[in-house]
Amino acid sequence: MSGRPRVLFVDDEPRILDGLRRSLRGRRAEWDMEFATSGALALELLARTPFDVVVSDMRMPGMDGAELLAETSRAHPHAARVVLSGHIEPEAIVEVAMAGHRFLIKPSDAESVTAVIEQLLVHTSASHARAARRLAGAVQSVPVLPGHAEHVAGLRAPDTGLETAVRAATGDIGLAAKLLQLSTSRFFGGRPRNSSVESIVHAMGAPMVQAVAAAGERLAPAGWHPGAGPLLEAAWRHAMATARLVERVASPANRPHAQAAALLQDIGRLVCLAGTDATPATVDLAAGTRDGVPFRDVAVELLHLWGVPAPVVAAVAHRDTPHRPEPAGLGVAGALRTAHLLVEQARSGPAAGDHEQELALLLDHPQLRAQATDWRRAAGEALRQAEPPACAAHSCTVPAGRWETKG
Amino acid sequence: MTDVSAILEAVEATVPAGVALLDDRLRPVRHNAAYAALTGSFPELPAPLLDALETVVRTGEPVAGLRVANGSGQRGTWRADCRPVPGGVCLVLTDVTDLVTAEAFRTALMEDTAEGLYTVDSEGRLTSVNRAACEMLGRSAQDLLGRPAHELTHRPAGGGTHPPGGAPPGPAAMVDEVLVRADGSTFQVVCSVVPLQAGAGSPGTLVTFRDVTEARQADIEAHHDQKLESLGRLSAGLAHEINTPIQFVGDNTRFLADAYRDMWQLLVVYRECMAHELGELAWDERTARARKAEEVADVEYLVAEIPVAVQQTLEGVERVASLVRAMKSFTYKDTAEQSYADLNEAIRTTLTVARNEVKYVADVHLDLAELPEVMCHRGDLNQVFLNLLVNAADALEGRAERGEIRISSRLAGDTVVIRFADNGSGIPAHLQQSIFDPFFTTKGVGKGSGQGLALARAVLDRHGGSIAVESVPGEGTTFTLRLPVNGRREP
Numbered sequence: 001m002s003g004r005p006r007v008l009f010v011d012d013e014p015r016i017l018d019g020l021r022r023s024l025r026g027r028r029a030e031w032d033m034e035f036a037t038s039g040a041l042a043l044e045l046l047a048r049t050p051f052d053v054v055v056s057d058m059r060m061p062g063m064d065g066a067e068l069l070a071e072t073s074r075a076h077p078h079a080a081r082v083v084l085s086g087h088i089e090p091e092a093i094v095e096v097a098m099a100g101h102r103f104l105i106k107p108s109d110a111e112s113v114t115a116v117i118e119q120l121l122v123h124t125s126a127s128h129a130r131a132a133r134r135l136a137g138a139v140q141s142v143p144v145l146p147g148h149a150e151h152v153a154g155l156r157a158p159d160t161g162l163e164t165a166v167r168a169a170t171g172d173i174g175l176a177a178k179l180l181q182l183s184t185s186r187f188f189g190g191r192p193r194n195s196s197v198e199s200i201v202h203a204m205g206a207p208m209v210q211a212v213a214a215a216g217e218r219l220a221p222a223g224w225h226p227g228a229g230p231l232l233e234a235a236w237r238h239a240m241a242t243a244r245l246v247e248r249v250a251s252p253a254n255r256p257h258a259q260a261a262a263l264l265q266d267i268g269r270l271v272c273l274a275g276t277d278a279t280p281a282t283v284d285l286a287a288g289t290r291d292g293v294p295f296r297d298v299a300v301e302l303l304h305l306w307g308v309p310a311p312v313v314a315a316v317a318h319r320d321t322p323h324r325p326e327p328a329g330l331g332v333a334g335a336l337r338t339a340h341l342l343v344e345q346a347r348s349g350p351a352a353g354d355h356e357q358e359l360a361l362l363l364d365h366p367q368l369r370a371q372a373t374d375w376r377r378a379a380g381e382a383l384r385q386a387e388p389p390a391c392a393a394h395s396c397t398v399p400a401g402r403w404e405t406k407g
Numbered sequence: 408m409t410d411v412s413a414i415l416e417a418v419e420a421t422v423p424a425g426v427a428l429l430d431d432r433l434r435p436v437r438h439n440a441a442y443a444a445l446t447g448s449f450p451e452l453p454a455p456l457l458d459a460l461e462t463v464v465r466t467g468e469p470v471a472g473l474r475v476a477n478g479s480g481q482r483g484t485w486r487a488d489c490r491p492v493p494g495g496v497c498l499v500l501t502d503v504t505d506l507v508t509a510e511a512f513r514t515a516l517m518e519d520t521a522e523g524l525y526t527v528d529s530e531g532r533l534t535s536v537n538r539a540a541c542e543m544l545g546r547s548a549q550d551l552l553g554r555p556a557h558e559l560t561h562r563p564a565g566g567g568t569h570p571p572g573g574a575p576p577g578p579a580a581m582v583d584e585v586l587v588r589a590d591g592s593t594f595q596v597v598c599s600v601v602p603l604q605a606g607a608g609s610p611g612t613l614v615t616f617r618d619v620t621e622a623r624q625a626d627i628e629a630h631h632d633q634k635l636e637s638l639g640r641l642s643a644g645l646a647h648e649i650n651t652p653i654q655f656v657g658d659n660t661r662f663l664a665d666a667y668r669d670m671w672q673l674l675v676v677y678r679e680c681m682a683h684e685l686g687e688l689a690w691d692e693r694t695a696r697a698r699k700a701e702e703v704a705d706v707e708y709l710v711a712e713i714p715v716a717v718q719q720t721l722e723g724v725e726r727v728a729s730l731v732r733a734m735k736s737f738t739y740k741d742t743a744e745q746s747y748a749d750l751n752e753a754i755r756t757t758l759t760v761a762r763n764e765v766k767y768v769a770d771v772h773l774d775l776a777e778l779p780e781v782m783c784h785r786g787d788l789n790q791v792f793l794n795l796l797v798n799a800a801d802a803l804e805g806r807a808e809r810g811e812i813r814i815s816s817r818l819a820g821d822t823v824v825i826r827f828a829d830n831g832s833g834i835p836a837h838l839q840q841s842i843f844d845p846f847f848t849t850k851g852v853g854k855g856s857g858q859g860l861a862l863a864r865a866v867l868d869r870h871g872g873s874i875a876v877e878s879v880p881g882e883g884t885t886f887t888l889r890l891p892v893n894g895r896r897e898p
Contacts, residue, residue: 013651015719019658022716028663059647061767061809085642086650107654110661233717 004282005121006032006049010042010056010068011084016106020055023110031117039063040284043071051079053120055104055113058085058096066092069099070140075136078130080120080305084108088187093208094215096187098140099176101305103185116307124304124317125297132293135272136302142174142267143274146224146230151175152213153204165209166201173239173270175213176263178206182212195309196256197263221274227285228273235266240334240386241343245379249342250335251367253341254311261315264308265336268299296320322358325365338362342379418755425500428492431464433457436495440722445485445500449477456487463489463496474503523596523616526603527556534611543596543618545589556614560586586616594620626865633858637793638738644763648730652723659723666713669704676700733759737793739786745894747780750788750823751816757792758814765796768803769810769829776817782894787866791874792857795827795886802831802884818892822872825888833880842876871895 010279011017015029017035024033034051036042040063042054054072058065069081081099086106088096096103102116123129144152151171154164169175179200182188201209224232244263250258272290288295300317315333323337330338340361362368363375419426425442427435433452446452452460456475463470469490477483484507488499516524516537523540527533533551541548544560551559559586561828581597588594598616677700680693736756758771765771796812803810813828834842843864867874871891877883 013655015655015723016651016658018715018719019655019662022662022712023658023665025662086654087647089643106650107657109657177546 004030004032005052005056006034007117008034008036008042008045008051008055008079009084010036010039010054010060010065012037012057012060018058020110020113024114027114039065039071042068043075046072046076046079050076053080053082053117055082055084055117058083058088058092063090066095066099069229070095073099073138073140078085078134080133080137082116082120083187084113085187087095093187094211096217097182097212098215101137101181102307103182103187105186106283119307120305122304124300124313125293128293128297131291132297132301133305134295135290135298136305139271139302141219142177143219143221144172144174144217144229145231145236145270148172148224148236149217150378153215154398155210155213160206160210162202162206165206166198168213169197169201169209170263171240172213173236173267174216175209176260177267177303177306177308178212178216179209180260180264180308180312184307184309188212194256195312196232197260198258216359223275225273225283225285231269231285232273235269237383237386238340238343238347239263239266241346241379241382242339244382244385245343246335246339248371248373248378249330249368249375250332251329251341254329254332257309257311257332258315258339260308261312261319261332261336264299264303264312265316265319265340266295266299267302267316268295268297271295271302272298322355323362325362327366330362330365330367334362334365339379342375343383346376346379346383422499425498427500428495428496429460429498430495433460433464433496442500445502453477456485459487460489460496460498463491467491474507477502477504521617522745523598523618524614525551525556526611526613530612531555531557531612533559540616543588543594543616543796544586550589583770584616594618595623629858630862630865633794633862634790636861637797638788640764641760641793643761645730645734648763649727652726656720656723656727657721662716663713666709666716671805673704674708683698730759734795734888737789739789745782745784747782748785748788749778750781750783750825750890751775751778753785754792754814754816754825757789757796761793761796761800765800765812768800768806769812770811771814774813774815776815778816778818778823779892781823781890781892783870783890784866787869788890791866791888792827792861798829798859799827799829799884802829802833806831821892823890823892825890826885827888828883828885830883833882833884834876834878835880836878837880839876843874869895 004153009017009020011020014037017037019037021033027033034045036045039056039060042056043063045051046054054069054076056065056068060068065083070085071080072079080101081103082102083096084099084104084106085096102120104112104116123133125132148171154160155168157164169179176197179197180195183192183195183200183203189208192199192203220247239262242265242313243259246262247255269288272293272295282292283290284292290298296317296319300313303313303316306344311332315336317334318333319336319340321337323334325331325334338359341355341362344355345359368375419439422439423440423441425445427438427442430436451457453475456473459470459473459475462468469488469489470775473487473489475487477485483502483504486501486503488501490497517535518538520537521539523537523543525533525536525540532553533556534553536548536551538548541551541611544551546559548672581599584596584598585593586596595618596616597619598614601613603613677697680697733756736752738759754773754775758765758773796814798810799810803812811830815826815828817824843860864874867890869887871894873889875887875889876884877887
């Protein structure tokens with residue numbers, strides 16, 4: 001494939017394509033652009049040559065945009081998927097939410113379209129750019145953890161209230177991630193006050209959250225990696241405890257982002273251990289890689305594709321990197337790193353001496369010393385409160401997908 | 408004539424009642440034929456009657472007018488009269504089943520029914536009135552009986568009258584009237600007025616009526632709801648129809664700005680080439696510079712594209728403008744009076760505002776004949792056209808191939824005939840009668856409230872026109888509207 005990124009635009013209205021072709025003409029030296037007037041034509045072009053980004057209208061005769069993008073995610077997972085639509089039918093909105101990465105409303109000026117395409121042309125993983133994109137790109141929804149279905153089950157009642165929805169979304173990592181993605185677009189509800197799960201649920205309304213959760217359940221994976229049970233359980237508990245603790249560690253302004261980052265920190269593990277029917281995957285549990293790509297690289301690529309706010313993506317990316325705090329404040333990444341280390345220690349005991357020095361430095365930060373809190377005790381408390389639901393503790397009998405296991 | 412027993416025997420044989428003589432243990436001693444006929448199918452007298460007979464024997468007191476069910480589960484009522492006689496009891500049984508039924512019927516009509524009912528004599532004076540009528544009129548029966556009905560229940564100069572000389576014979580039609588309560592307030596009713604031949608007396612009239620004030624109010628609200636429902640559905644489509652041109656007008660304008668900049672830069676180079684400061688510079692060199700600049704600017708492309716971009720921009724602006732015009736025309740607010748309107752124009756307008764509802768599922772063919780202007784409520788007819796168009800599109804939704812909707816208009820004498828035909832799934836024969844019923848819908852929840860066709864029929868009725876459906880399952884459906892050119896003839 002040539003060096004130039006390739007972008008495919010799909011719209012049944014030729015005038016729209018003409019307009020895009022002309023207004024994006026300034027990019028002709030950087031991108032190869034193709035234009036298709038139907039979903040079928042777009043799939044033909046995709047089959048012929050790979051594209052990096054597909055920008056599609058939603059309502060089209062024959063194959064509509066949601067179908068096209070869903071098919072793209074199956075057959076061409078490396079292609080980032082952008083919705084550019086004037087209106088989405090209420091009946092189709094959830095399909096769109098699952099199939100798309102980014103969502104632009106018509107009219108969108110050329111600058112916004114260009115900006116989104118340029119972001120999507122960036123690959124976050126330095127060493128595994130294409131493989132990480134392929135793994136993350138195939139994801140339409142992050143699956144509900146085995147044994148944790150009752151968090152979202154509460155959403156099935158027809159008259160679910162906002163409180164139930166908030167509780168469900170903070171207890172389910174995948175739902176929280178999807179809501180964070182959708183909150184960046186006005187297709188799915190009002191503008192949330194901040195990126196906390198609570199504000200997002202309030203802005204979207206319970207029915208939309210219910211619909212999204214139901215669609216996520218429909219996309220549940222065929223199975224999980226055979227050794228996944230304990231790892232997934234640990235990831236869930238760690239996420240819940242860290243999210244609880246980081247509420248107090250982060251500065252008030254950073255709390256929403258830090259909470260989101262804590263929930264999503266191990267999303268790569270969920271995504272990589274969930275089976276897909278299409279391709280047998282190679283997972284190395286010890287190294288934490290799938291097809292040689294570290295889980296974390298897949299997580300960061302996914303959050304980037306989904307347009308999750310940059311501070312959240314950065315915090316997830318750097319969770320395992322030693323943090324040297326700025327005197328001005330811990331920031332989102334520093335808060336997550338601190339909470340992560342505290343919970344990790346509370347779980348495995350003080351023997352994890354590796355990070356003791358770093359943790360001491362972090363706890364010595366003025367932002368934390370200002371609170372009269374015994375942070376290690378608070379971490380133990382948070383971990384105890386993050387008890388898994390009764391059924392999950394025992395049900396590590398997880399349906400297995402097609403796997404080749406190494407090591 | 409002194410043979411009493413002969414007389415008694417004659418009486419016994421003649422009276423239309425069962426007569427029996429029972430001994431003191433209530434065993435029959437003798438009875439007439441009528442008694443045998445009455446009790447024949449019942450092996451035992453009913454228990455309450457036996458109780459009464461025993462009491463008569465014991466106390467020697469007669470019992471009169473006792474009503475008992477005839478027992479054994481067969482419907483019927485007897486009247487029993489028991490009188491003690493030496494050594495037993497005489498029982499007279501009469502079948503009063505018809506009487507009891509008539510009484511129950513009368514009670515239901517006069518006391519229990521929610522419909523108002525009254526009768527008047529040939530002078531129009533009230534001869535009977537039921538409870539519901541009293542309640543609706545806010546008057547007591549004593550207040551009403553014997554007084555002239557018309558004066559009491561109508562506004563002094565009001566419309567609707569009881570026809571003088573009683574109602575015409577035969578089954579009555581329901582008519583609308585406005586009645587007045589005792590306090591002077593009014594309410595809308597539908598009533599039927601029928602002649603009542605009460606025996607030998609002069610002809611009277613029976614009037615029944617029902618208060619429809621709330622129902623009429625609900626109709627108006629349903630009409631309004633249906634308009635809001637279709638507007639809600641339209642608004643999303645309209646947003647799409649407007650946002651599409653806005654998107655490409657914006658893109659083209661942005662291109663024109665870039666193109667202007669490129670052209671300007673080219674012009675700057677040309678000016679430089681022409682500047683005499685270049686002095687000795689050879690002509691070849693100047694043309695080479697100009698050609699290079701033209702290449703950078705991609706002049707051929709710009710020259711070809713700029714006019715097209717301008718044309719498409721104007722086209723987009725016109726699309727939005729015509730849509731806004733159509734929306735304004737579509738939401739035309741009817742006054743109480745009808746006015747003459749171009750129905751072909753109304754059809755085109757409706758098609759414009761509903762384009763987004765239709766364009767993904769069907770091609771629309773218009774076949775509009777030249778029509779005179781028609782006396783109508785234009786806004787209401789727009790709504791009818793919209794409902795039919797959306798129904799047709801819904802009938803075609805989800806099919807493998809694009810459907811077809813044909814809309815035609817014709818003039819037949821002084822009637823305009825408009826047809827909406829689709830080649831969709833059709834309506835099963837057993838549902839064709841129900842489709843005009845309010846709240847009848849086969850669409851999913853949230854897709855339609857089932858008022859569209861009911862509303863269409865109501866609107867056509869108001870115009871003195873009609874709406875009819877022909878449908879062949881699997882082949883399609885045609886709705887035919889007929890409208891008198893000069894509006895509804897006043898009755």
